[in-house]
Amino acid sequence: xxxxxxxxxxxxxxxxxxxxxxxxxxxxxxxxxxxxxxxxxxxxxxxxxxxxxxxxxxxxxxxxxxxxxxxxxxxxxxxxxxxxxxxxxxxxxxxxxxxxxxxxxxxxxxxx
Amino acid sequence: xxxxxxxxxxxxxxxxxxxxxxxxxxxxxxxxxxxxxxxxxxxxxxxxxxxxxxxxxxxxxxxxxxxxxxxxxxxxxxxxxxxxxxxxxxxxxxxxxxxxxxxxxxxxxxxxxx
Numbered sequence: 001x002x003x004x005x006x007x008x009x010x011x012x013x014x015x016x017x018x019x020x021x022x023x024x025x026x027x028x029x030x031x032x033x034x035x036x037x038x039x040x041x042x043x044x045x046x047x048x049x050x051x052x053x054x055x056x057x058x059x060x061x062x063x064x065x066x067x068x069x070x071x072x073x074x075x076x077x078x079x080x081x082x083x084x085x086x087x088x089x090x091x092x093x094x095x096x097x098x099x100x101x102x103x104x105x106x107x108x109x110x111x112x
Numbered sequence: 113x114x115x116x117x118x119x120x121x122x123x124x125x126x127x128x129x130x131x132x133x134x135x136x137x138x139x140x141x142x143x144x145x146x147x148x149x150x151x152x153x154x155x156x157x158x159x160x161x162x163x164x165x166x167x168x169x170x171x172x173x174x175x176x177x178x179x180x181x182x183x184x185x186x187x188x189x190x191x192x193x194x195x196x197x198x199x200x201x202x203x204x205x206x207x208x209x210x211x212x213x214x215x216x217x218x219x220x221x222x223x224x225x226x
Contacts, residue, residue, distance in 0.1 A: 032213035043204055043217040044155065051212065088154060092213050098143055099170075100215060102155040 001026045004091050006103035015112050019076040023089030023103055026070070032092040033065055035074045037085045038105065044088055048074060079110045114139045114209055116218035124224045125195055132191045133221045135205035140185035143208035145215065146178070148201045155204065161188040195225045 005024045013019045025033075032051055036044035050056045050063040050072065062075040072091070076083055089103040115138040125131050135144065144161040159167040159180055167180035182188045192199050202222050206215040 034214070043220045046214060046216060049212060049214055090155075090215075098208055098213050099145070099157055099160060100213070101157070104154040 002103075003027065003093065003101035004089055004103040006089050006106050008106050010107040010109060012109045012111055013079050015079060015081060015110055017079050019079050019083065019108050019110070021074045021076075021087050021089075021106050021108070023072045023074075023091075024070055025072070025089075025091040025101075027091070027094045028067075028070065029095035029097075030091045030093070031095060033063070033072045034090040034100070035061075035063060035072075036088040036090060036102075037083075038088060039085045076108070079108075081110045081112050084108060084110045113216050114141060114207055116205065116207060116216065118203075118205060118218040118221050120221060121219065122222040122224075124226060126226055127196055129195055130191055130193045131195065131223060132189050133203050133205075133223075135188045135190070135218055137186045137207055141207040141209060142185070143215075144182060144188045145206045145208075146180060146188070146190045147204045147206065147217075149204060149220075150201045158190070158203075161190075161205075192223065195223075197225045199223065200225045 035048040038044045048063040050065045056063045060077045064073045086105040088105045090100045093099045117136045119134045146158040147155045158173045159169040161182040163182045179191045202220045204220045205218045
């Protein structure tokens with residue numbers, strides 16, 4: 001079982017719509033959960049961190065965490081063409097561990 | 113957040129040679145990490161660069177192939193040794209700046225091995 005799984009294929013959304021990305025993880029001891037955005041040819045950029053069950057909102061981004069289901073999601077509201085990128089889910093490798101495992105990423109394309 | 117730089121930004125190398133990648137941070141950080149991102153793939157952690165001691169390597173990565181130095185709290189190097197075309201990747205360093213495992217990445221080094 002992979003440490004972090006992002007199974008959805010490329011996601012195309014119209015401008016102004018909501019993009020929804022999902023991620024599951026295998027280690028129940030994980031405490032720290034992150035979403036990174038990576039533009040083509042660039043390094044990953046941290047956009048959201050979440051540590052407690054529930055929702056965390058930051059601007060147009062909302063991260064959702066459900067530790068019981070080992071599930072993290074990211075919602076992008078009012079999607080803009082500038083949101084077109086690959087979104088990487090990252091999880092710390094178990095309790096008290098500061099090393100991160102990354103999912104394979106989901107490409108989002110926002111269509112004007 | 114800290115400003116992270118890497119040198120070189122890209123390089124083309126011959127099989128069997130070695131390349132040392134530098135990572136410089138503009139402030140002192142406790143934790144530094146090295147990752148590899150192969151073409152079209154996600155990030156894989158190579159090792160944690162420990163200041164003043166040997167790096168801690170992930171499964172599948174060994175010191176002879178990827179020696180790492182961390183002489184102080186602002187600088188680290190990763191060497192890719194005896195390179196083969198399979199080592200063609202982007203190599204990224206990251207730093208942990210907060211108490212909450214948040215990592216921030218340098219711009220990366222794009223390596224092509226012929």
